Amino acid sequence: MSRFWSERVRELEPYVPGEQPKIDGLIKLNTNESPFPPSPRVRDVLTDGAIDKLRLYPDPNSSALKQTIADYYGLKPEQTFVGNGSDEVLAFAFMAFFQQPRPLLYPDITYSFYPVYCQLFDIDYEMLPLADDLSINLADYRRENGGIIFPNPNAPTGRALPLSDIEALLKENTDSVVLIDEAYVDFGAESAAQLVDRYPNLLVTQTLSKSRSLAGLRLGFALGSAELIEGLERVKNSFNSYPVDRLAEAAAIVAIEDDDYFRQCRDQVIATREWTEARLQELGFQTVPSAANFVFARVPEGEDAAELSRQLRDARIIVRYFNKPRLSEYLRISIGSDTEMQALITALKAILS
């Protein structure tokens, strides 16, 4: 605590990201990274010429990347926004749309950055409880609000809602922004991107961190009506003119264009997830049906999830444990390579036997 801090900053409880250990040789299944390198085309664009041009600022509008994203989703560039990771895009969206007289609505179990943004930007919110099976009940969201946000699939549960449910919500909720956070959508859910042309209050965010193996380059984007995108641009241009650097823009373009590689990696993650779910069930875990690149698994009857995560760590495998009500009997396990998941199952067998 310092007397020089603003009052708001004294009260903040910052977000705690998953550990990024500096030890080599660990099997890292704690932050939902891809087990595959990015598209090989990324190497082709990070040339000596591109490095020499780093002396120049990037295009503040990231026009080339916006065009690529617009083409990919069948939208116009003015329906796209890009930022330094989808966390930055979310932060801008909270400022642009959710500072309202009525409360923002989101699930009680969800991405734990949402309450932090609410604190930082002084946004009133209501958390609506998930059902017993950890699904989101959208009927609960039919009430007065200053905005609605949830991930689809949700995190850390991995459960997805069908697009028809999201469209039904949009048909009724027309006076505030509905933000669908699609960080994990590529691994098994339907994107609401196709609804953007029809619902002016729909904002969809996505990231290149997971399904395009670019967590280390920080690239997120939003899709929405031109008026919502303009709101995001106004905040971005009042905060940082150039959040996306030259190399990140160039790499993101080829990563999106290389759709074959994207599909190949995604299909492999899904196949490995299904294998992992089956093995975990054989060991007595109850898995939540996952549409993401992780599995949320309740530990076998009589086991302690915190203790299990410590024992896995002793075996040099890191998974994510949340010491929170309703989550404390679960582990969130990212889907790594086949070899890594085999090592996980072998380690769990040894620990549980």
Add this chain to the structure above:
Amino acid sequence: MSRFWSERVRELEPYVPGEQPKIDGLIKLNTNESPFPPSPRVRDVLTDGAIDKLRLYPDPNSSALKQTIADYYGLKPEQTFVGNGSDEVLAFAFMAFFQQPRPLLYPDITYSFYPVYCQLFDIDYEMLPLADDLSINLADYRRENGGIIFPNPNAPTGRALPLSDIEALLKENTDSVVLIDEAYVDFGAESAAQLVDRYPNLLVTQTLSKSRSLAGLRLGFALGSAELIEGLERVKNSFNSYPVDRLAEAAAIVAIEDDDYFRQCRDQVIATREWTEARLQELGFQTVPSAANFVFARVPEGEDAAELSRQLRDARIIVRYFNKPRLSEYLRISIGSDTEMQALITALKAILS
């Protein structure tokens, strides 16, 4: 304007950065970029192995880069903060320190992002007029305040204050944060970094965009007491866990370590600036003494600065013109290569004759 925007966002007047034209072959002297590529060592760190590792998140704390910066300035890593360009670092600082009951003080002629941050974060401010010679009079700042910020050297004037003046201010102003924005310090001013150990309310920001030729990679940093840095970390960790990507961190480290290359580029910019100032004076311009990588020059008696900048543009040379009171008779001209500055002088001779 959209009914979905927050009230604050409706009222914003975003910052307008200097144009980044997409036409090749222009001589670009409008955004204070370096005429030199970044250190050749940057090529050595952007390897195929580093690209493959982009599947993993960066170190959220950028510890290796902080250590490099700390070593360079003789400070501890906990006295350093890094962000996505110094604009992001400034935005965090405005949130962390300047949301106060008393107004923030800054010069009436200065970096035009400051009033934008004040709008975005609802910060009360007072602008104190520069003297007739466009210098900052620090005696004016000895009044009640919730913070003080100015660039040293100032922009767009290029004028620097001696370190002794800044220290005198720090000795009297002990109850609020004094932020010295040193984006241009390497081209001729003394850094306040050496005062950080003695004044807990001093924050210094710098950037790798100018003197280290990395504008395209977005890397800024702050130096200050551990308690100020902790305030910045609290805001950053409530906004975006990983603002500095893996390639930016790796490139920044070698760019700082390659001190010989840095000195060589800086010395060349200073020599070219001196040559340019002399030639402009011969043409009837009045130049403000510059400690930066640009010259702020009053156009010759009877000439119109806006018209002159348009004529330069017709000659494929872009400089910066500010259509604002007290600035409208000046051009801000970035220092490019010798060849570029010779072309500028040749074009000006032709236009003025």
